[in-house]
Amino acid sequence: MPLVPVALLVVLCLCANGLGTGSRKFADGTRIHEIKRPEEALLLWHKADVKGRTVLFFDNELAIYPLLQGSLLNRMEMLDKKKSLPGPANFVSLAAYDGIMRRAFIVVPDESWPDREKEAAYFPFVSRHNSAVRFTIEGTPIVITTLGNLPEISEKVLLYVNDEMLPDRHRAYVQNLIGARRADVVLVKRR
Amino acid sequence: MLRNIPSPYLVLGIFILAFALRVYNLEIVPYPIGDEAMHIASARNYSERGYFGPDNWYHPPLKHILEYASLEVFGDSPSGWRMRNVIFGSATIAVLFLIAGQIVRNRAVALLSSLLLMLDPLHITFSRGTFEDIPATFFMLLGLYFGAVAPGDKRANLIVSGISLGLAISLRVYCASALLVVLGIRAFAPQRKSSAENFAWLLFLPVTVYVASFLPWFRRGYSLGEWLLMQRDAVTEMMKLKKESFIYMAGVAADLGSPPEWFVKFIAFAFRIGVEEGRELLVVYMNNPPVWMLILPAVAYMTYLGVRRREQCLLALAATFWAIYLPFLVTGRPLFLYSSIPLIPLGVLGIAVLADRYWHKAAKIALAGAVSWCIYLYPVSVGMNLPPTLYDALLNGITILR
Numbered sequence: 372m373p374l375v376p377v378a379l380l381v382v383l384c385l386c387a388n389g390l391g392t393g394s395r396k397f398a399d400g401t402r403i404h405e406i407k408r409p410e411e412a413l414l415l416w417h418k419a420d421v422k423g424r425t426v427l428f429f430d431n432e433l434a435i436y437p438l439l440q441g442s443l444l445n446r447m448e449m450l451d452k453k454k455s456l457p458g459p460a461n462f463v464s465l466a467a468y469d470g471i472m473r474r475a476f477i478v479v480p481d482e483s484w485p486d487r488e489k490e491a492a493y494f495p496f497v498s499r500h501n502s503a504v505r506f507t508i509e510g511t512p513i514v515i516t517t518l519g520n521l522p523e524i525s526e527k528v529l530l531y532v533n534d535e536m537l538p539d540r541h542r543a544y545v546q547n548l549i550g551a552r553r554a555d556v557v558l559v560k561r562r
Numbered sequence: 563m564l565r566n567i568p569s570p571y572l573v574l575g576i577f578i579l580a581f582a583l584r585v586y587n588l589e590i591v592p593y594p595i596g597d598e599a600m601h602i603a604s605a606r607n608y609s610e611r612g613y614f615g616p617d618n619w620y621h622p623p624l625k626h627i628l629e630y631a632s633l634e635v636f637g638d639s640p641s642g643w644r645m646r647n648v649i650f651g652s653a654t655i656a657v658l659f660l661i662a663g664q665i666v667r668n669r670a671v672a673l674l675s676s677l678l679l680m681l682d683p684l685h686i687t688f689s690r691g692t693f694e695d696i697p698a699t700f701f702m703l704l705g706l707y708f709g710a711v712a713p714g715d716k717r718a719n720l721i722v723s724g725i726s727l728g729l730a731i732s733l734r735v736y737c738a739s740a741l742l743v744v745l746g747i748r749a750f751a752p753q754r755k756s757s758a759e760n761f762a763w764l765l766f767l768p769v770t771v772y773v774a775s776f777l778p779w780f781r782r783g784y785s786l787g788e789w790l791l792m793q794r795d796a797v798t799e800m801m802k803l804k805k806e807s808f809i810y811m812a813g814v815a816a817d818l819g820s821p822p823e824w825f826v827k828f829i830a831f832a833f834r835i836g837v838e839e840g841r842e843l844l845v846v847y848m849n850n851p852p853v854w855m856l857i858l859p860a861v862a863y864m865t866y867l868g869v870r871r872r873e874q875c876l877l878a879l880a881a882t883f884w885a886i887y888l889p890f891l892v893t894g895r896p897l898f899l900y901s902s903i904p905l906i907p908l909g910v911l912g913i914a915v916l917a918d919r920y921w922h923k924a925a926k927i928a929l930a931g932a933v934s935w936c937i938y939l940y941p942v943s944v945g946m947n948l949p950p951t952l953y954d955a956l957l958n959g960i961t962i963l964r
Contacts, residue, residue, distance in 0.1 A: 372758040376724070376766035383770050384786055391780040391788075423783015446616040449603045468613055473783040495802045498795075507795055510619035510779075512788075 395423040395473075397527055398555040405559050410457035412531055412558050416471045419556045423470060425524055427548075428463075428477040429541050430533035430560070435490055435497060435506060435515070438463055442508045467511035472529070476522075477515045480538050484517050491515075518544060530554040534561045573656050580652035580680045583940070584689045588648065589640040590945045591845060595833045596963075601692040602643055605629035612778035620796035624732035624775040625694035644690050650697035651689025655680045657703045658907050664711050665875050665911065666918035674929050675914035678853055679907055681936030686943040687847050688903055695903035698733035701726045702740045702882075703907055709744035709764065710878035720763040727764070728771025736904065739885035741768055747878050803895040818961070819899035821890040825854045825909075829899050831961040841950060846942050846957065847899060853932050856916070857909030864912040867919070876915065883908040 398419040406412060441461030445468060448455045457465050466472040479487055487504060491497045497506040503516040518541055532545055548554045594602060597617075604617035608626035617626070628646050636642035655676050662672035679685055688696050709723030723744060730737035741764065748760040776789060784792070819829035830848035837843065861883045868876030887905055890897055917925050941948050942957070 372762045376762045376770070380766045380770045380773070383773055387773060387777060387780045387789070388786040390777065391782070391784040391786070394781050395783040442615075449607065449616045450599045452603065468607075468611075468615070470611055470613070470782050474788070496799045498798060505795075507619065507799070509613065509615035510792060510795070512791065512795060 391423070395526070396421050397424075401549060401552055401555055401557065403549070403557040403559065405561055407560070407562065409459045409560065410462040413457045413462045413465055413469070413471075415558060416466060416529065416556065417469070421471055421529060421556060423473045424529045425526060426466065426472045426475045426529045426531060427524070427554075428475060428531045428533075429537060429545060430477065430531060431479050431483055431536050432533060433463070433477050433515075434487075435494060435504070438508060438513065439494075439506075441465075446509075463513075464508045464511075467508055472511065474511065475513045476524075477513065478518050478521055478541065479515060480536075480541070481517050481519070487515055524553075527553055527555050530557040532557070532559045534559050573659060576659050576676055576680070577652050577656040580655040581648065583680060583944075584648045584651055584686060585645075587944050587946070588644055588690060590843075591835045592640055594643065595835060595845060596691070598643060598692045601625070601629055602633070602638075605633060608778055610778075612780070612782040614779075620799045621694075622732045622735060622772070622775060623779065624729060625697070627775065627778070628694075628697055628733075629692060643692055647689050647691055647693070647696040650700040651685060654685075654696070654700040654703060654907060657700065657707055658910065661703065661707050661711050661875075661879070661911060662914050664713065665873075665879070666914050668918055668921055671914050671918045671921060671929070674917070674933060675910050677933050678913065678929075678936060679910045681933065681940055682853070682906055682910075683846070683848050683850055683936070683939045683943040684899065685903065685906055686940070687845065688900060690944070693900055693903070694733045695900060698730050698737055699904045699907060701730035701733065702737045702904060705730055705737075706740055706744065706878055706882060710747045711875045717759075717763070720760065721767065724763045724765075724767030725771055728768030731768055732772050732775040734904070736886050736889075740882045741765075743878055743881045743885060746881070747874050751874055819849065819902075821887065821897055821901070824849060824899065824902045824905075825857050827851065830957065831899075831963060832957070834962050835945075838947065842962070843945065843947075844957070844962065845945060846960070848939075848942075848960075849899060849902070850936065850939065852935050853913070854906075854909070856913050857905070860912030860916040861909055862912075863919075864915045867915065879908055879911050883912070 398421055402419065404415050406415070437460055441458075442464040444461050445455045445464050454468075455461050455465060463472070463475065484502065488499065491499050491504040491506075494506065497504055499505075502520040503514050505512060505514050507513065528548070530545060530548065537545070545557075549557055600617050604615065605626045607613040607615060608623055609630035614623065614626075629643075632644075632646035633642050636645040658679055659672060659676040662675050663669070666672050666675075685696075705723045705727035707723075708719045708726065712719055727737065727741045727744065731741065745760065745764050748764065749757055773789075779792075780789070818831055823829060828849065828851050830846060832844035832846045835843045835845055861880055864876050865880035865884070867873065868880050883905060886908075890901065917929050940946075942953055
């Protein structure tokens with residue numbers, strides 16, 4: 372069998388993988404910011420000049436329907452060659468659009484998981500598997516899950532924490548992440 | 563059989579004529595209509611930042627790159643938006659002529675069949691738009707030509723076929739049927755290159771092209787493993803598309819044509835683009851029953867002939883037609899008239915084979931009549947301002963979307 376076409380594919384895959392992982396941008400050290408409104412996150416991520424990142428949301432207010440609505444809002448604006456103003460409904464999809472977020476995990480308290488499953492059942496394109504719900508916003512994967520089912524994430528993450536409804540277990544996990552310098556930009560939302 | 567490659571000047575002349583017919587009055591609609599706004603925005607988003615939206619993200623992304631190239635070369639204008647399809651739509655006719663030249667004895671039949679596609683109203687209308695089915699069909703036909711129709715058995719043919727089919731699949735996934743057909747034909751063709759060589763070029767090259775079309779997306783920070791997950795997500799989302807996913811078209815879906823109806827009844831709908839001198843100006847999308855009603859029997863005949871004579875060219879073309887059309891018939895999601903675009907050239911080639919076999923006076927008159935009918939429809943396809951009485955009987959009562 373001629374090796375040239377096989378080699379071409381292998382080289383391309385290696386290059387694509389290197390291009391992708393090499394495009395991720397991290398901030399120096401660990402920065403912790405307090406925010407009052409969710410959309411401030413977008414401004415701070417831009418300031419930190421981070422790109423292509425995994426975002427960990429510890430926020431029980433984030434749900435499938437509002438996230439999809441926010442994405443739809445952005446879509447409509449794009450058709451008019453405009454960019455949406457960031458707000459609570461669409462800052463997550465704008466983070467994806469701006470290339471800051473390439474994937475997201477939303478960690479919810481164990482007791483709210485049944486409600487999340489019920490919500491997911493309304494959307495045929497949302498996949499449910501092993502206490503995790505997976506869907507996409509314009510191809511950007513978002514997983515809603517509980518802390519016990521959060522997969523191992525080897526890279527540094529962007530942390531978004533809603534401090535008002537954070538269970539103790541989640542708080543300990545977040546503090547551990549910060550202590551181990553596995554989060555470079557930490558945003559804590561408090562009223 | 564007409565085994566010679568026709569003169570390049572003749573092929574070029576066919577391209578130029580097709581181009582002239584498609585580019586005429588291209589700016590008649592000075593703003594994006596239908597899905598054009600979505601396609602234009604997605605072209606910029608994907609090429610500049612690797613972001614799929616606002617178009618449906620689960621479709622292959624090469625269309626965005628080609629559309630972006632058209633915008634950059636021809637400008638962000640009605641011509642710039644649509645020139646990609648004008649060029650590829652015209653080039654499709656030239657490739658069709660090359661293929662026809664290999665499967666029919668009479669050059670007149672090859673030329674007339676090229677005219678049938680050149681003047682097909684649906685192919686013209688979509689060659690003046692932004693739907694990716696037009697360039698996808700071009701690359702699919704090119705891949706079929708070099709993979710299964712062109713004479714000789716050179717490695718260069720394999721390479722061009724592999725790249726073309728990769729480009730086709732990177733535009734529309736249904737073009738994978740053509741790749742499977744070419745692989746199948748070559749696997750059972752004793753006089754062709756070894757199976758290993760066929761397999762290597764015709765499988766790895768298309769996959770390479772397909773992966774390469776996602777390079778802008780990789781630039782967003784994704785790894786190869788995440789690309790595989792994304793492909794799975796795309797398949798999951800496509801498989802779950804149902805009629806309810808197109809709820810915004812629920813009221814008119816029945817008028818937009820479904821696969822069982824494409825080749826057996828008249829289907830037409832239009833976008834209203836304005837009013838001039840008290841008359842509605844419309845962009846009309848329609849099939850062409852006097853020609854299209856011949857397609858299914860013609861392709862069936864081409865299949866029969868291909869099997870009986872063991873003619874690989876005919877088998878490749880017929881098999882590709884059925885491999886695309888039959889799944890369309892049974893899929894759960896709605897498919898509208900524009901999804902028939904890849905089938906039209908294959909159907910026209912079937913008509914060419916049928917006409918060539920029975921090339922006597924009646925067939926000549928019928929073919930000439932079909933071409934004349936297409937010429938009559940041409941002004942409707944390009945929005946020419948002609949007396950409405952000429953077309954009232956044809957367009958009376960069609961669904962108007964806007």
